[in-house]
Amino acid sequence: VVVIGFAIGLSGLAFLQHATExxxxxxxxxxxxxxxQLRNNGxxxxxxxLNRRGMIVAVVVVVSSxxxxxxxxxxxxxxx
Incomplete structure (x- = not known):
């Protein structure tokens, strides 16, 4: 599925002009x-x-990206 999406994205078809937005x-x-959802859960x-594990995950995601x-x-x- 990823390869097909990548190939379609490279095709430059007209209907994909606004895909980024x-x-x-x-x-x-x-x-x-x-x-x-977080607020509804209280x-x-x-x-x-202040959630240490959540902040570590967020930092790892940002740095790896x-x-x-x-x-x-x-x-x-x-x-x-």
Whole structure:
């Protein structure tokens, strides 16, 4: 499925022009819904931020995403 999606993305079809914006707004909506769900479960912002395991996971995700982006920038000859 990933390979097929990658190939379709490289095809440059006209209906894919706004895929970046659509995925960005979809991710924002998902973050909003996660926030609502956390609040409905009674979690405060202080509990979320002071959760050591959650913060470690978040930092690992951010750092690994940045490293992956740098590697892809070098492979695709994109500016950093």
């Amino acid at each position: 659509a995925s960005e707004y979809t991710l924002i909506l998902l973050l909003f819904l996660v926030g609502i 979690m405060t912002l202080k509990q979320i931020v 940045l490293i992956g982006g740098l590697i892809n920038a070098f492979i695709l000859d994109l500016p950093i």
